[in-house]
Amino acid sequence: MNNNFFTLIHTNNNSNARAGIIKTAHSEIPTPIFMPVGTQGTVKAVYPKTLENLDTRIILGNTYHLYLRPGTEIINNFGGLHKFMNWKGSILTDSGGYQVFSLKDLRKLTEEGAHFASYLDGSKHLFSPEKVVEIQRFLGSDIMMVLDECTEYPCEFAPAEKSMQLSEKWAIRSRKAFLESESLYSFPQFQFGIGQGSMYPSLRKKYAKILIDIGFEGYAIGGLSVGEPAELMYEIVEETNAVLPVLQPRYLMGVGTPENILESIDRGIDMFDCVMPTRNARNGQLFTTRGKINIRNSKYKNSNEPIDDNIDSYASKNFSLGYLRHLNISDEIMGLMLASEHNIAFYLWLVRTAREKILKNEFSAWKKEFLEKYTQGDN
Amino acid sequence: MNNNFFTLIHTNNNSNARAGIIKTAHSEIPTPIFMPVGTQGTVKAVYPKTLENLDTRIILGNTYHLYLRPGTEIINNFGGLHKFMNWKGSILTDSGGYQVFSLKDLRKLTEEGAHFASYLDGSKHLFSPEKVVEIQRFLGSDIMMVLDECTEYPCEFAPAEKSMQLSEKWAIRSRKAFLESESLYSFPQFQFGIGQGSMYPSLRKKYAKILIDIGFEGYAIGGLSVGEPAELMYEIVEETNAVLPVLQPRYLMGVGTPENILESIDRGIDMFDCVMPTRNARNGQLFTTRGKINIRNSKYKNSNEPIDDNIDSYASKNFSLGYLRHLNISDEIMGLMLASEHNIAFYLWLVRTAREKILKNEFSAWKKEFLEKYTQGDN
Numbered sequence: 001m002n003n004n005f006f007t008l009i010h011t012n013n014n015s016n017a018r019a020g021i022i023k024t025a026h027s028e029i030p031t032p033i034f035m036p037v038g039t040q041g042t043v044k045a046v047y048p049k050t051l052e053n054l055d056t057r058i059i060l061g062n063t064y065h066l067y068l069r070p071g072t073e074i075i076n077n078f079g080g081l082h083k084f085m086n087w088k089g090s091i092l093t094d095s096g097g098y099q100v101f102s103l104k105d106l107r108k109l110t111e112e113g114a115h116f117a118s119y120l121d122g123s124k125h126l127f128s129p130e131k132v133v134e135i136q137r138f139l140g141s142d143i144m145m146v147l148d149e150c151t152e153y154p155c156e157f158a159p160a161e162k163s164m165q166l167s168e169k170w171a172i173r174s175r176k177a178f179l180e181s182e183s184l185y186s187f188p189q190f191q192f193g194i195g196q197g198s199m200y201p202s203l204r205k206k207y208a209k210i211l212i213d214i215g216f217e218g219y220a221i222g223g224l225s226v227g228e229p230a231e232l233m234y235e236i237v238e239e240t241n242a243v244l245p246v247l248q249p250r251y252l253m254g255v256g257t258p259e260n261i262l263e264s265i266d267r268g269i270d271m272f273d274c275v276m277p278t279r280n281a282r283n284g285q286l287f288t289t290r291g292k293i294n295i296r297n298s299k300y301k302n303s304n305e306p307i308d309d310n311i312d313s314y315a316s317k318n319f320s321l322g323y324l325r326h327l328n329i330s331d332e333i334m335g336l337m338l339a340s341e342h343n344i345a346f347y348l349w350l351v352r353t354a355r356e357k358i359l360k361n362e363f364s365a366w367k368k369e370f371l372e373k374y375t376q377g378d379n
Numbered sequence: 380m381n382n383n384f385f386t387l388i389h390t391n392n393n394s395n396a397r398a399g400i401i402k403t404a405h406s407e408i409p410t411p412i413f414m415p416v417g418t419q420g421t422v423k424a425v426y427p428k429t430l431e432n433l434d435t436r437i438i439l440g441n442t443y444h445l446y447l448r449p450g451t452e453i454i455n456n457f458g459g460l461h462k463f464m465n466w467k468g469s470i471l472t473d474s475g476g477y478q479v480f481s482l483k484d485l486r487k488l489t490e491e492g493a494h495f496a497s498y499l500d501g502s503k504h505l506f507s508p509e510k511v512v513e514i515q516r517f518l519g520s521d522i523m524m525v526l527d528e529c530t531e532y533p534c535e536f537a538p539a540e541k542s543m544q545l546s547e548k549w550a551i552r553s554r555k556a557f558l559e560s561e562s563l564y565s566f567p568q569f570q571f572g573i574g575q576g577s578m579y580p581s582l583r584k585k586y587a588k589i590l591i592d593i594g595f596e597g598y599a600i601g602g603l604s605v606g607e608p609a610e611l612m613y614e615i616v617e618e619t620n621a622v623l624p625v626l627q628p629r630y631l632m633g634v635g636t637p638e639n640i641l642e643s644i645d646r647g648i649d650m651f652d653c654v655m656p657t658r659n660a661r662n663g664q665l666f667t668t669r670g671k672i673n674i675r676n677s678k679y680k681n682s683n684e685p686i687d688d689n690i691d692s693y694a695s696k697n698f699s700l701g702y703l704r705h706l707n708i709s710d711e712i713m714g715l716m717l718a719s720e721h722n723i724a725f726y727l728w729l730v731r732t733a734r735e736k737i738l739k740n741e742f743s744a745w746k747k748e749f750l751e752k753y754t755q756g757d758n
Binding site: 070319327329330332333336 | 419420421425448457681693697698701708709713716
């Protein structure tokens with residue numbers, strides 16, 4: 001384990017909210033951090049240089065999509081995913097497990113791994129724990145995730161426990177494959193385990209301890225934000241964090257709304273990823289400091305207000321709501337570009353501001369104040 | 380007429396190729412110039428700041444589209460098209476006539492003007508010469524075009540002559556409406572006449588002289604690139620330019636390929652616009668100094684070559700053909716963004732280089748050399 005990988009800098013008084021720093025070969029990542037999602041080797045509609053301008057430190061890539069297209073051989077020929085997509089910051093790649101399990105009819109699960117058919121050409125594939133490590137070696141992500149089984153919600157205790165036992169075997173094999181292989185490029189990679197256990201705190205805690213025994217550079221909480229009430233998610237986050245090592249990073253996978261993020265930061269989460277800022281941008285939803293905005297709303301027709309003057313990005317400050325509405329109604333690509341840039345800028349502002357407040361022990365008060373204003377948005 | 384509007388700087392020895400400068404309130408425009416097309420208040424998939432970085436001096440806006448959506452009232456509320464779309468350079472707007480005439484079944488032509496139904500909601504509209512000037516006052520373009528009738532190709536002599544007579548009446552009314560109205564914003568606007576006459580040099584010359592007598596700040600050649608052979612287009616350009624005033628700008632509307640542009644510059648054209656660089660970009664076609672490229676071609680799968688190292692743009696220099704192919708195959712917006720930026724950068728490089736060569740009396744030799752290399756592209 002790398003002792004310099006994560007440094008805990010401060011924990012907010014009267015809260016579990018914490019500020020830290022993750023160091024990879026590609027960037028220093030102040031935590032809490034949000035990772036924009038770049039599924040197919042691009043954060044949709046946002047230039048790499050725009051991400052740099054927004055001070056993005058780390059993005060997420062999808063192992064499943066990149067494995068199927070363009071394929072690991074091609075990415076390897078380009079010297080890894082960073083070079084392929086011209087991204088200088090850090091990259092975390094998921095294991096692909098979540099996408100495979102979403103296929104339902106197209107996959108079959110055995111102890112060996114997940115068998116599935118390509119959605120592109122029907123060809124047959126197997127994601128085993130070892131294979132997923134190998135793929136992520138080819139991709140050359142800074143942080144790789146282990147293959148795990150993600151249970152559906154709701155899930156009875158017995159199948160949740162059984163699934164957890166499979167994930168445990170896979171976690172052991174994943175770590176072994178990681179330790180027995182090497183980076184293909186000139187920088188170290190790190191590996192995170194993923195906690196499961198559905199909505200059962202006892203399972204969550206038990207499994208978290210198992211993962212800690214195996215030993216990873218960081219720990220993710222998976223299988224949340226799958227349809228459960230937010231309060232239940234917060235409870236599981238709280239219970240799990242209580243047993244996770246204080247001096248290692250904690251990553252809540254696939255979460256979430258600005259509210260979800262602040263509540264989870266409050267409970268000690270350091271890392272987040274979510275498609276929401278970019279996907280919702282493409283549907284005309286803007287996240288702003290005065291709340292969510294549906295840009296198609298006719299009340300913005302003549303609005304000369306910038307998208308959000310509090311957010312420091314080209315898109316946020318230089319284009320009016322009225323113009324963005326016109327672009328959206330007219331199906332113009334520029335509408336997607338500006339909304340995506342702004343929404344990512346907003347999410348990064350949110351976690352950056354959270355961190356500043358944590359360092360001043362003002363997080364709880366700020367969270368309350370921010371959410372009061374934020375929930376006044378128009379939809 | 381404004382004497383500072385256009386300055387002819389140099390005409391290449393042994394050629395009609397010329398270098399000049401157009402001055403508007405928003406920019407100095409070195410000619411020959413290419414104007415990227417921004418139909419609906421955005422050059423598709425290219426940020427205004429990217430256009431600025433590419434040293435774009437003038438873009439084209441479509442009166443027809445902007446009139447229907449968002450509408451002149453809204454654009455006026457924003458203080459004109461420049462402010463609405465956050466574009467600091469110059470804007471030329473067409474008359475909307477070409478789009479209306481393309482509607483065929485949806486429009487009816489009378490001496491009063493062109494009656495048509497909106498493609499958005501079926502509502503009825505009239506584009507008269509006066510109305511089109513008024514709309515362009517609301518848009519606040521730097522250069523406006525008169526309403527004219529564009530004949531189809533091929534067209535018999537008699538209907539071409541008859542059409543020309545209608546265009547003449549409209550040109551007179553257009554100029555009157557222009558002179559009797561004022562800019563709504565704080566800068567002057569200019570107006571160009573549009574030559575017609577199908578493929579008949581006698582009609583083209585006759586009509587050009589009529590337009591000169593009416594008197595405009597510049598003269599366009601319309602009704603070309605409508606399906607005729609390139610050689611015929613060049614002949615008409617040559618014949619028409621022979622009677623157009625040397626000290627005023629000449630604009631060849633809707634043209635064209637890089638070859639078309641260089642051949643027309645050689646015959647004395649100063650201004651061009653075309654959807655080709657952006658539209659073809661969205662279909663995976665790249666214009667490069669080594670010819671046209673179809674980025675979907677599998678031979679680029681592992682190509683780590685930049686799109687075009689000779690072109691000074693972020694897209695051209697920083698992303699490989701292999702990556703662009705992956706984006707295109709994967710239907711990623713980023714593929715459209717990078718290809719559009721590069722193609723515009725290429726077109727601007729083309730006219731900028733043409734100008735440099737004209738100033739050194741090297742245009743003809745360079746044109747020959749460039750086209751020899753360019754025509755070796757892969758499709």
